[in-house]
Amino acid sequence: MTELSLHILDIVQNSISAQASRVDIVIEEDKLNDKYIITIEDNGTGMDAETLAKVTDPFYTTRTTRKVGVGISLLKQNAEQTGGSLTIESELGKGTKLTVTFGFSHIDRPILGDIAGTMTLLIGANPQIRFIYIHKTALSDFEFDTKEAKQELEGVPINHPDILLALKELFVDNLEMIEAAE
Amino acid sequence: MKIKSLADLRSIKAEVQGKIKLREQGENAENIVQIKVAMATCGIAAGAKGVMNFILEEADFKGIDVVVTQTGCMGYCYAEPTIEVILPQKDPVVFGFVTKEKAREIINEYIIKGEMVDGMIPVSYKTVDE
Numbered sequence: 001m002t003e004l005s006l007h008i009l010d011i012v013q014n015s016i017s018a019q020a021s022r023v024d025i026v027i028e029e030d031k032l033n034d035k036y037i038i039t040i041e042d043n044g045t046g047m048d049a050e051t052l053a054k055v056t057d058p059f060y061t062t063r064t065t066r067k068v069g070v071g072i073s074l075l076k077q078n079a080e081q082t083g084g085s086l087t088i089e090s091e092l093g094k095g096t097k098l099t100v101t102f103g104f105s106h107i108d109r110p111i112l113g114d115i116a117g118t119m120t121l122l123i124g125a126n127p128q129i130r131f132i133y134i135h136k137t138a139l140s141d142f143e144f145d146t147k148e149a150k151q152e153l154e155g156v157p158i159n160h161p162d163i164l165l166a167l168k169e170l171f172v173d174n175l176e177m178i179e180a181a182e
Numbered sequence: 183m184k185i186k187s188l189a190d191l192r193s194i195k196a197e198v199q200g201k202i203k204l205r206e207q208g209e210n211a212e213n214i215v216q217i218k219v220a221m222a223t224c225g226i227a228a229g230a231k232g233v234m235n236f237i238l239e240e241a242d243f244k245g246i247d248v249v250v251t252q253t254g255c256m257g258y259c260y261a262e263p264t265i266e267v268i269l270p271q272k273d274p275v276v277f278g279f280v281t282k283e284k285a286r287e288i289i290n291e292y293i294i295k296g297e298m299v300d301g302m303i304p305v306s307y308k309t310v311d312e
Contacts (some may be wrong), residue, residue: 001227010226017254062265071223106216121231124238125221125252161242162198 001074003113004038004102011040011098014124018044018096022130025119027106027112029137029182035084036104041097047090055088075100080104116171118119119144120164127159133171140181142174215248215293216268217241223257229281230261236282238266240289248293258303267292276303 008025015023021044028037031058047055054060054142056076061069076086082103090096102109123146133144149167150158157163219225219234234250241248258264261278267288268274277288277299284301291297 008220008224009231010223013252013254017222027290053217062244069223074223117231121234121252125189125234125250148188149191152188152193154192156195156198156202160202162194162201163191165192166194170187 001078002110004110005113005115005118006036007071007075007078007100008040008108009118009122011075014071015040015042015044016126018042018046019034020044020095020129022132024124026134027115027136029135031104031138034104036102036109037099038102039097039099041095043095046092046096048092052088052090056086067100072098078102078108078110080134082109088120108164112134114147116168116175119169119171123167124159124164131181135178137178137182140178142178144171160163205254207208211267211272213247215270216266217248217250218253218266218268219250220254220256220258220262220264220266221252221257224255225262225264230263233263233265233282233285236291237285240286244289246289246293249303261303264303269293269296277301278303 001010011025012025019128022043024039024041026037026039026041028035028039032036055171056073056074058070072086072088079086079100079102084101085104086098086100088098102158119131122129123131129146131144131146133142135142144167146158153163217237219230221230221234221236232273237248238250241250256264256266256276257304258278261287261311263280264276264278265280265285265288266274266276269292273278275292275298277284278301279289282300284299287299288301
């Protein structure tokens with residue numbers, strides 16, 4: 001995949017499949033330490049130790065429609081190509097936390113891409129899930145919480161097309177401000 | 183209106199509420215079309231995100247009552263992006279190799295006119311949940 005936003009979209013599908021009601025997506029741009037860190041944490045069903053040990057194996061999957069599960073292994077490979085790493089913590093019944101680190105300055109680090117589109121797609125398709133998005137750099141940060149957005153909307157569905165369009169603009173504007181600050 | 187903060191959402195809330203009331207007056211749950219877009223790794227890599235966004239925009243533009251959701255792998259990795267279309271009182275149909283152009287054709291010909299188009303994946307199953 002050419003963009004990190006598509007990897008995020010892919011990994012969050014696992015959280016959705018795990019019946020998560022909350023998904024935290026944190027992106028930290030740490031130029032000082034040459035790290036670009038993405039953390040995706042959910043409160044889904046989690047995994048037992050046996051499953052966790054196999055989860056980065058592309059030939060292991062819990063799906064029944066096919067015999068491979070390449071999402072996590074592809075992300076891991078992309079990270080390692082930039083001198084980074086991928087770790088997963090999980091506890092059955094509590095949730096899962098995936099942390100992937102890329103070399104910030106490495107030429108093979110994919111661009112973040114259309115994260116605004118990814119987030120609004122996730123929110124639109126899963127309005128019942130609380131999504132928290134945090135984007136941090138050394139100089140500024142942007143936080144978005146669907147719970148707070150719903151409070152402002154006072155009953156208007158967060159997945160209404162006009163609302164999603166407005167949210168996408170919110171993401172784009174705030175992320176551009178972060179980039180401008182850098 | 184461009185919004186810069188969550189507080190700005192309140193300013194478009196009233197406008198959206200008006201649109202929802204209008205739609206509810208004309209809505210008939212029995213006539214709602216369901217579209218599921220496969221959004222597993224293979225689908226995402228093949229462009230399912232763009233297809234889903236296009237379907238949402240086109241359905242809104244055409245004024246069709248449609249519920250568009252994402253689903254996991256339907257098992258047709260060779261034919262991604264794939265979508266499942268369920269018309270009212272009809273069996274679900276899966277289409278493969280769905281580009282934006284194919285999605286437009288499916289909407290105009292199959293969903294609006296009820297005429298089958300090329301690209302159906304013929305399998306004997308009911309829905310992806312069964």
